[in-house]
Amino acid sequence: MNNDKNLVDIDEEKLQFRVAREAFVSDEILAAEYENIFDQCWLYVGHVSEFKKPGDFVTRTIARRNLLVTMGTDKTLNAFFNTCPHRGATVCRERSGNSKNFQCFYHGWVFGCDGNLKSQPGKERYSSDFITSGAGNLVPVPRFDVYAGFCFVSFNVEVEPLPDYLAGAKEYLDLVSKYSESGMGISNGSQEYAIRANWKLLVENSVDGYHAVSTHATYLDYLKNTNGGLSSIKLEGKSLDLGNGHAVLEYTAPWGRPIASWIPLWGEEGKQEIDQIYARLVELHGEELADRMAHKNRNLLIFPNLVINDIMAITVRTFYPEEPNYMLVNGWSLAPNEESDWARKFRLSNFLEFLGPGGFATPDDVEALESCQNGFNNYQLVPWSDISKGMGKETPNYDDELQMRAFWSRWNQFIGGTPTPNSNVRRIPSIAVV
């Protein structure tokens, strides 16, 4: 990679913030992103609600690494590399389930859900201290931690503690985890799709308040057509830089929120239900926080690739590049563990209308991102993208581009090029060999 080149170009005087389109197309930059970002940062791996009893497990691919996350017999969560320490075969080949043991089918080694080797055919042919040395155990990921129910891994032993890493985003994770006394959980069913575009385009898009009116014209038409689909509440709010590359938009919007903004479409039954949910939020958290929870939408980005959009429903979304122009996306719905059938139905309905690859909005986002990627074919002659909107304004609006600048400034610190102003982050050393 060309370190003497500005990939992020910031002109504080002209109030111009530009990103080199090369950053979206280059194989070298993608390699640097894996080495300097995905191998260094905390990455979302799952939610505690996916593990209810000992032996519950999920397998996930996180930054090209196959992981097995389990709840041990002592109910602690563990994350392992999903590869047999013997000769490498994938140990668990199911997506999720419950099992106290995991048997590698290649040579029959059996591991407990705590990762320890329990048995191996022909054990007598191994030295006596083979088991005691732990050499036959599943290898844990270097770092695993949980914040507000969100589980993260890091492949960097020396990564800063998760709460420090999350910086100002902690408050927003706390908030979204407190909607229900029953706790929050991932709903059944995940949306797994791909976009033929660079992953950073989805970062930008996920926290982009500027594109809605144009890109999602048909979604807004739909809400207008559906009798009572929209309230009179205006789209307005602010965007915040939460530090460490994290950012959030917090704003009011005319669509309904199962927690807890009523729209006429939901009728009297719905109104009673929403009023009850709101009253309980006030009891639990006080008027001010309850109002924020119920009536404000939040598009939250946790650097580098976790998006929690608490909008007409709550989506948890993460994505990884396979190629500069191809990413894999995983999306889930986050909801109270216990809510009425009415609320769950409208929540999922709200989710589907907007979010996900079959919704009335996300396909147009996918189209926009692929369209950008296609435009980047011209990067040598049209080298810059502009994300200056709202620069220098005292209060950045929800539809300004501050949140993207927060991401790109942080990205630039990891990837190199010319340091951005306020650069205070050292380059984290490469992953240690475990």
Added chain:
Amino acid sequence: MNDVAIEKNSLRIPSSEDFAAYVTRAEVEDLLYYEAELLDTWQLHDWLALFTEGCSYYVPSTDLPRTASADDSLFYIADDAVRLRERVIRLMKKTAHSEYPRSRTRHLVSNIRILAADAKEIQVAAAFVTYRMKFGNNDAYVGSTNYRLRRVDGQLRIVEKRCFLDLEALRPHGRVSIIL
């Protein structure tokens, strides 16, 4: 081994003739082939007219069991009659960016079987491959559809269309922006 063979010999092949009092397979084929034609020619308003008033259209997420309900599980698509109508209205607009310019599609329907039928309702299973071609990408959606049909004024109409994708994930497609 013998036991298995004997049992297999006694296995009766289900026949669509069993339901001849209510519907023939040829009639169902006519409906599904016509449906495919309407979709491939983007005559979506006419396509919608094939559905009953209280209709629904589902595409469950690829990791869900076939029995999953959209009331408590996250689908790709779970349209009631209103949202299905709105889907059609949306898809016919130039501002439905994902499908304007329109993609080319080819809906192939096969393996059509009548599962059950009575005076009220007819249940049909079919396999499908729907190709979507746009901007140099050719994506194939592969799966099976369960239809619930009903006669309205003598004509077969769709009460429910539920498309189970066989794909492990929507990759590389990235969307179900067309109707399957």
